[in-house]
Amino acid sequence: MIYFSDSAESLSEKLQAGRIQGPMLCEKPSDEFDAETVLGKVVGKINGPIILTGHQPVFHHPGILVKNLLANELARRSGGTAVHMVHDTDEEEIVFQFPERFGDSVRKQSVRLNGSGGILQNESISNTSKKQMRETIQSLFGGVRRTLAPEMAQQVHRSLAWLEEIVETGIRPMDIPDQLRLKWEEANGIQVKTIYSSQLFESPAFRCFFEYIRSHGPRFRGVYNRLLQEYRQAKGIKNPAQPLPDLHENELPFWVVIDGNRTPFREGKTSVDGSAKILPRAVTLTLFCRLFFCDIFIHGLGGERYDRITDEILREFFDFAGAPFTAASATLALKPRADLRIDGRSPQAIMRDLRALEFDPTRFLEKSHPVRIEKEARIRDRVAKPDQRATLHREFLRLNSMARETLTGLEADLIREQEKSRIVEINRSFYGARDLPFFFYDLTELFTAVRNYGLLFEKRSPSASLAAVRS
Numbered sequence: 001m002i003y004f005s006d007s008a009e010s011l012s013e014k015l016q017a018g019r020i021q022g023p024m025l026c027e028k029p030s031d032e033f034d035a036e037t038v039l040g041k042v043v044g045k046i047n048g049p050i051i052l053t054g055h056q057p058v059f060h061h062p063g064i065l066v067k068n069l070l071a072n073e074l075a076r077r078s079g080g081t082a083v084h085m086v087h088d089t090d091e092e093e094i095v096f097q098f099p100e101r102f103g104d105s106v107r108k109q110s111v112r113l114n115g116s117g118g119i120l121q122n123e124s125i126s127n128t129s130k131k132q133m134r135e136t137i138q139s140l141f142g143g144v145r146r147t148l149a150p151e152m153a154q155q156v157h158r159s160l161a162w163l164e165e166i167v168e169t170g171i172r173p174m175d176i177p178d179q180l181r182l183k184w185e186e187a188n189g190i191q192v193k194t195i196y197s198s199q200l201f202e203s204p205a206f207r208c209f210f211e212y213i214r215s216h217g218p219r220f221r222g223v224y225n226r227l228l229q230e231y232r233q234a235k236g237i238k239n240p241a242q243p244l245p246d247l248h249e250n251e252l253p254f255w256v257v258i259d260g261n262r263t264p265f266r267e268g269k270t271s272v273d274g275s276a277k278i279l280p281r282a283v284t285l286t287l288f289c290r291l292f293f294c295d296i297f298i299h300g301l302g303g304e305r306y307d308r309i310t311d312e313i314l315r316e317f318f319d320f321a322g323a324p325f326t327a328a329s330a331t332l333a334l335k336p337r338a339d340l341r342i343d344g345r346s347p348q349a350i351m352r353d354l355r356a357l358e359f360d361p362t363r364f365l366e367k368s369h370p371v372r373i374e375k376e377a378r379i380r381d382r383v384a385k386p387d388q389r390a391t392l393h394r395e396f397l398r399l400n401s402m403a404r405e406t407l408t409g410l411e412a413d414l415i416r417e418q419e420k421s422r423i424v425e426i427n428r429s430f431y432g433a434r435d436l437p438f439f440f441y442d443l444t445e446l447f448t449a450v451r452n453y454g455l456l457f458e459k460r461s462p463s464a465s466l467a468a469v470r471s
Contacts, residue, residue: 002066002449005304005327008456014296014324015049015078025212035293038203039083043193046081049074052294052323054085054197056092057120057174059437060181062446066330067298068181069446072190073454080295082192086178088121089198089279091262094173096133097436098140099147099334105426106147106340108433111136113173120174121198122260133167133176144440149335152442159184159439177437184439201279205292210278213252217267220317221247224283227312243306244283255279286310290322297325330449332441334431342431344424345417354414361403364410371406375399 006014036046051074053067071082094113099106111132114123137160144156162183163176170176178194185192200206213220225246232242240246247253248266255262257277265278280288282303287310290297299307304327314322336342356363365372378395381388 001331002446003301003327003329004070004453008453011074011296011326012457014326015074015080017324025208038200038205039193039195039293042195042199043081043083048080049078049295050293051075051078051080051082051296051298052085052289053083053298054087055300056087056090057178058092058094059096059177061435062330062332062438062441062443063300063434065181065438065443066328066446066450067300068185068190068192069450070328070453071298072185072192073450074296074457075191077454077457083294084192084194085200085289086174086194086196087285088119088174088196089201090120091117092120094120094177096136096176098136099430099436099440100143101146101340103423104340105423106336106430107426108430108436113176117261119257119260119262120172121196123172123174125170125173125176129173130167130170134164137164137167145337147337147340148440149337152335152440155442156439158187159437180437197285200288200293201277206280206288207278209284209288209291210254210280213254213284214267216317217250217252220252223313223317224253224309227309227316231309243309253281253284255281282306283310283313286325287313287322290314290325291318291320294323296323299325299327301327301329303327330446331434332443332445334433334436334440335442336427336431340427341420341424342427344421347418347421347425350414350418350421354411354418357404357407357411357414359400361400361407364407365403369406371399371402375403 004011035050039050040046051071053071055064055067058064068082068084071084074080075082096111096113097108098110100109111129113125113129113133114120140160141157144160145153148156159180163180166176166179166183170179182194184190228244228246231237232240237243250267252265252267254265255278256265257263257279262279283306286297286299286303286307290310291314297307304325307325310322310325314320353364362369362372362375367373375396378392378399382392385392
C-alpha cells in the first residue's frame with residue numbers, strides 16, 4: 001500500500017502558492033533568515049520551490065524512502081530543490097535488521113550499532129559493532145538466496161557491497177545508514193540534497209525562533225496544551241501522550257544539551273547562556289522549518305498527525321500559516337522463496353477443527369453418509385421429544401464414536417497441518433514486515449506510484465508557474 005495524503009490537485013495548489021515572507025520574530029539582518037542563503041551555504045545553489053523532508057539517520061524502510069522519492073519527483077517537475085534533513089541531534093537506536101533462515105522458516109535478526117541515550121552526532125561506532133556488521137554482511141551475501149526470491153539477489157548484493165565499504169570507513173553509527181541512503185540515491189538518479197539538522201540549529205534564525213517562544217512562554221504553553229486537548233477530544237484519544245504530551249509548568253518544547261545529553265528545557269531552571277546548545281522537539285522542529293526553510297514539508301504518517309496541531313499553532317500563536325505540509329508513506333511486502341510456505345490456515349482455525357473432531361466429528365463426514373444423516377435426525381428428535389434427552393445423548397455418543405472410527409487418520413492430519421501452520425504464521429509475519437532496510441524489497445511499485453503521482457501533479461501545475469519568483 002502506498003499513501004499520499006494530498007490529491008495531485010491539492011498538492012499543486014500548495015506549491016503554486018509559493019513562499020510567503022514569515023513573521024518578523026527578531027530584528028536581524030534579513031539574509032540570516034533567508035532560506036536560499038542559509039541552506040545554500042550547506043547544500044549549494046537553491047532553485048525554485050524548496051521541498052523539504054527528513055528523518056533520523058536509521059536504515060530507511062520503504063515507508064521512509066518514499067518521502068525522498070516524492071521530494072525528488074516534485075522538485076524535478078516543478079523546477080525546485082529537494083532537501084533531506086538528517087535529524088542528527090536526536091537520540092535514536094540504530095539497528096540493522098535482516099532475514100535469517102531457520103529450517104523452513106525465516107525470522108528477523110538484528111545488529112545494534114549504538115548504545116542508548118546519546119545524541120547521534122556525538123556517537124562513535126565501536127569495533128565490536130563493526131565486526132558484527134562485517135560478519136553479518138558476509139553471511140548475507142550467500143544467505144539472501146535462502147530467504148528471498150532469486151530475482152532479489154542482485155539488488156541486495158549491490159547494497160551489501162556498498163554497506164561493506166561504508167562500515168570500513170564509518171566513524172559514527174549514524175554514518176552507516178546515512179551513507180547507504182546517499183549511495184543508493186546517487187545510483188538511482190535521486191537528486192535530493194542533504195543537510196543535517198544540527199547545521200540549521202546553529203543558525204541565527206533558530207536562536208531567534210527559540211528566544212521568541214521563550215519570551216512568550218506562558219502564552220505558547222497555553223495555546224499548545226489547549227490545542228492538544230481539543231485534538232484528543234475530536235479524535236476520541238484517551239492516551240494523554242498522543243499525539244504529543246502536554247507541556248508541564250515552565251516547560252517548553254525544546255531540549256538543552258548538558259554534558260552531551262539532552263534534558264527538557266524549563267524556564268527559570270535551565271541556563272541558556274551563549275554556550276548552551278538548544279534543540280527543538282518534534283513539533284518545534286517542523287514549526288521552525290515551516291516558518292523559515294521550505295515551501296512544502298513532506299511528512300510520514302506520524303508527522304502528519306502532529307502537524308495538524310502545528311497548523312493551528314502557526315495560525316494562533318504566530319498569526320502566520322507557514323509552509324504547507326503533505327504526507328507520504330508505503331508498506332511493501334518482501335518476496336519469499338518459492339519453497340518457503342506463506343499460505344495456509346491459521347493455527348487457531350486448525351485448533352477449532354481438532355476440538356470439533358473431539359465433540360462433533362460427524363460434521364467432517366459427507367452429507368450423504370448414513371452416520372451423519374442419522375445424527376441429524378436425532379438432533380431433530382431432541383427438539384421434538386424433550387423427554388427422551390438422556391436416551392438421545394447416548395445415541396449422540398454412539399454416533400460420534402462411529403464417526404471417529406470412519407475418520408481414522410484425520411486427527412493426525414490435522415496435527416501435522418497445525419505444525420506446518422505455525423511455520424506459515426512465522427513466515428507470513430516476516431514477509432509482511434514493513435521495517436527492514438529498503439534494499440530487501442522490490443521497489444518497482446514504489447517508483448511507479450511516485451512517477452504516476454508526479455504525472456498527475458504535472459498536468460495540474462506547469463513547472464513555469466512553480467518556478468516563478470516568490471516574494
